[in-house]
Amino acid sequence: MxxxxxxxxxxxxxxxxxxxxxxxxxxxxxxxxxxxxxxxNRRLLEVLPPGQYESRPLQLETAQQPHSLLVSGALMLQNGQAVAVVLQTRTQGYGGPLELLVGIGMNGRLLGSKPLSHAETPGLGAKIADQGSLWWQQLLGKSRADSPDSDWRLKKDGGQFDQIAGATITSRAALNAIHDALRYFDEHQAQLTGRTAHE
Incomplete structure (x- = not known):
C-alpha cells in the first residue's frame, strides 16, 4: 500500500x-x-422546609448589593405555585470570600440560610458552617417587615442579632449578606415571582 x-x-x-x-x-x-x-436542586433544598420542589433559574437585576453580590437565584415551585426564592450571595468574610444560600418565602421571611464556602479561621469564624448553631436559628422566620433595617445589625453594633463568639467580622458579613438578599427580594418580588409584595 x-x-x-x-x-x-x-x-x-x-x-x-x-x-x-x-x-x-x-x-x-x-x-x-x-x-x-x-x-x-438538592443544594437549594437545604435552605427550604422539607417537601417536593421544582426550581426555575432566575435572571437577577442589579446583582451588586450594598454588602454582597448576588450570584444566582432560583424560583422554587410546589404544584406549579411559587413558594420560595433561593438566592446565592457572595460577601467578604474575615478570612476571604463567604458564599451563602438564602431561602426566602413568599411572605418575605427567611426560611433558611447555609454557607456554601468560606475561608474562615478554624475554631472561630469557621463556626459559620455549623448549621445547627443558635446563631443561624435566631435568623429563621425574620423579615424586613417585622425587623426594621436599622435592627439588621449585630447587638454590638446596635442591632438585634447576636454574633458568633470570636467571629464578629464573619457574623457581620453573613448577617449583612442575608439582609441584602431579603431587601432584594422585597424590592424585586414582582419580577422574581410574578406576584406583588407578600401576596
Missing amino acids: NRGASAIILLAMTGLGTGLTWLAQQQALPLIQAQRQTIE
Missing part, C-alpha cells in the same frame, strides 16, 4: 473517531445536564 492510500485511510479513521466521539457527547449532554440540575 502506498503512502497516499495510508494517509487517506488514517485521515478517514481519525474523522470517523472524532465524529463518533462528538455524537456520544451530544447524546450524553441531556443526561449530564439532568444530573447537574439534580445536584443543584
